[in-house]
Amino acid sequence: MYRYRIVETAFGFCVVAFSVDPFKLLQIKLPASDLDECCQPFDEGHGRIDNSHADVLPIAASLIRYFNGEQIEIPWSVMDLSRFTPSQQAVYRSVSKIPYGETASYGQVARMAGLARAARFVGTTMAKNPYPVFIPCHRVIRSDGSTGLFGGGEPLKVKMLALEAARR
Numbered sequence: 001m002y003r004y005r006i007v008e009t010a011f012g013f014c015v016v017a018f019s020v021d022p023f024k025l026l027q028i029k030l031p032a033s034d035l036d037e038c039c040q041p042f043d044e045g046h047g048r049i050d051n052s053h054a055d056v057l058p059i060a061a062s063l064i065r066y067f068n069g070e071q072i073e074i075p076w077s078v079m080d081l082s083r084f085t086p087s088q089q090a091v092y093r094s095v096s097k098i099p100y101g102e103t104a105s106y107g108q109v110a111r112m113a114g115l116a117r118a119a120r121f122v123g124t125t126m127a128k129n130p131y132p133v134f135i136p137c138h139r140v141i142r143s144d145g146s147t148g149l150f151g152g153g154e155p156l157k158v159k160m161l162a163l164e165a166a167r168r
Contacts, residue, residue, distance in 0.1 A: 002026055003050035004042045006035065007060040009067035011159065013038045016059050017047060023055040024080045027130045030152035031067065066133050069167040071100045074134045084128075087115060091125040098139040101168030103161065105143040119143075127151065139164075 007014040012031030015038055019026060032038040039049075050056070055078070062072040074096055081089045094112035098104045104112070106119035106126075115121060126137040132151060138160045142148045150157035 002045075002047050003053060003056075004039075004047045005051050005053065005056045005060055006039065006049070007063050009064050011067045011156070014063050014067075015039060015042055016056055016063070017042060018053070018056055018059075018078075020053065023053075023078060025059065025075065025078050025131060025134075026080075028063070028132055028134065030132050030156060063133060067163075069163055071167075072134075079131055079134065084125075087113070087118075087121070088125045088128070090114060091122050092129065092131075092135045095126070095129075095137060095140060096135050098136060100136075101164040103139045103141045105141055106148070107143055109140055123148070 002017055002019050004015050004017045007016060009031055012033045013035050014031050015029040017026040017029075018024060029038060029041075059075060059078070062075070066072045081092060084092070090113040091109060094109050097112070106122045109122045110116060110118040113122070122140065126140055127149070129135050129137045129151070132138065138150060138157045140148065147154055147157050147161070
């Protein structure tokens with residue numbers, strides 16, 4: 001069984017799913033305005049709500065700060081990328097290097113990860129990103145400058161990019 005914490009941010013309710021022993025982040029759910037809708041997948045997956053676990057408090061605080069327009073650190077020590085292939089891990093690490101307030105195309109990320117001509121692979125990998133915000137997949141756009149797809153929906157992606165651009 002895993003636990004989850006509800007985090008109220010300026011953009012809506014986020015959910016942080018985590019394991020306890022040892023503490024590891026399992027998933028970040030991007031903000032939604034409907035709390036029941038946000039929690040439903042975690043309740044159905046037999047997660048247990050835990051809004052007071054000490055190790056999740058700094059993660060929650062980081063999400064609140066991010067959605068208030070602040071740059072945040074990536075909590076690598078509690079993120080488990082071992083479930084991904086080395087190529088997927090390379091993509092996630094490359095995306096994490098896109099500076100706050102900037103973007104890179106799927107093709108640029110592929111080249112950064114040492115996977116030239118693998119733009120579609122980057123897109124597929126971004127769709128599996130369990131740590132949005134910390135691995136900032138919202139900063140990956142199409143080569144024509146359009147936003148492309150996003151797990152939180154295009155309006156949220158546009159809003160996150162605008163937030164970063166305004167604070168850069």
